[in-house]
Amino acid sequence: ITWKDGTLPPASIARISVFDSANARLYVDKQNRIGFLPAAIALLESHGRHRTELEADFREEIKAIEKNLKTPLPSGYTAAGAVVKLLARLEIKSKDVMPSAAEIKNLAALSEQDMADLAGLEQALASDPSTMATKRRRAKAALEKLLTASEQIDAALSAAALEIYRNLYATADSTAQAAQLAASGAFATMPLSGVGLSPWRYMFDHARAYLASVTGIDHQHLPDQEGDRCMLCQEPMTADAAGRIQSFNDFVTGAANKAAQVASIAHEEALRQIKGLTIATGEAVEAALGEFGDLSAARKAMVALISAYYVEAGKRRDAIVVAAALSEYAAFPQLAAPVASKLRTEAEALEAEALTDDKA
Numbered sequence: 001i002t003w004k005d006g007t008l009p010p011a012s013i014a015r016i017s018v019f020d021s022a023n024a025r026l027y028v029d030k031q032n033r034i035g036f037l038p039a040a041i042a043l044l045e046s047h048g049r050h051r052t053e054l055e056a057d058f059r060e061e062i063k064a065i066e067k068n069l070k071t072p073l074p075s076g077y078t079a080a081g082a083v084v085k086l087l088a089r090l091e092i093k094s095k096d097v098m099p100s101a102a103e104i105k106n107l108a109a110l111s112e113q114d115m116a117d118l119a120g121l122e123q124a125l126a127s128d129p130s131t132m133a134t135k136r137r138r139a140k141a142a143l144e145k146l147l148t149a150s151e152q153i154d155a156a157l158s159a160a161a162l163e164i165y166r167n168l169y170a171t172a173d174s175t176a177q178a179a180q181l182a183a184s185g186a187f188a189t190m191p192l193s194g195v196g197l198s199p200w201r202y203m204f205d206h207a208r209a210y211l212a213s214v215t216g217i218d219h220q221h222l223p224d225q226e227g228d229r230c231m232l233c234q235e236p237m238t239a240d241a242a243g244r245i246q247s248f249n250d251f252v253t254g255a256a257n258k259a260a261q262v263a264s265i266a267h268e269e270a271l272r273q274i275k276g277l278t279i280a281t282g283e284a285v286e287a288a289l290g291e292f293g294d295l296s297a298a299r300k301a302m303v304a305l306i307s308a309y310y311v312e313a314g315k316r317r318d319a320i321v322v323a324a325a326l327s328e329y330a331a332f333p334q335l336a337a338p339v340a341s342k343l344r345t346e347a348e349a350l351e352a353e354a355l356t357d358d359k360a
Helices: 039-069 082-089 101-108 112-126 129-157 159-186 198-215 239-252 255-275 282-288 290-294 297-326 340-359
Strands: 024-028 034-038
Touching: 082 101, 129 159, 129 255, 129 282, 129 290, 129 297, 129 340, 159 255, 159 297, 255 297, 282 290, 282 297, 290 297, 297 340
Parallel strands: none
Antiparallel strands: 024 034
């Protein structure tokens, strides 16, 4: 039989099928015999396998969806009411039609009466004794913190404290001038000017510190004998050089210079304490006393009073620091009336009120 591919096959070979890679695949049956699986059978097998794979994928998706839907629905509504019925339709296993967004919004809307009832409930909850006791104690803690700070402010920035500070500055200034006069008289014949003044004193103190590091002893004097080594140039001193060092030692340990040093240290310590004052801003005070002010109208007014005190204290502290840098002590912003006693009284009252709430 002669037949060319692409033409109609002869009738005599119509019952012959050829299984190649295009329409069949090789398989091994139970008897380990190698044969060909027709395309129609392979299609059914593939269909079954794909169904199994799809089922597994669908089950995983269902698990993920159910996990996301397992959010507890609100409860506590009237039994058999409209809200309860709507929520039942949202259950995963419900067979009813899912409610629409419009239905949910309609049931969620609050009437004016509902709003009034809600406000009443909120007020009742706010007046709960346990809640009020906790709120009062939080307000008390905030007041006590401000009380400690206000006492420190009063001690450092009151009129009496400022007068003491002015006196310290005046003493430091006058003793420094006296020491300068003593130095100008004692060292008038020195080769260089400025002996006894601050730059020279720094040099002298550093030389003493160096001597202490070498000998392990904190000396009041520098070596001042002929032949001793100078602590600055480290050369043996001549008689003239030793004489100058002796005059330096006498000046440093003299009454005028010692008084100037003591006064300077006292003034610097007072200024350091003023600079170190932690003064809250008015906004910070109002935020800290928010709950305290909510307790009554009188206490809300007191919050403004306390805030103003801290604002004025900050201005006064800053003015003193600026004046210290300029060495010009003129009038300073006034400090508001002290609030420490008011803070203490209110803190005690809050604790008493909290104890009453505890017993309610």
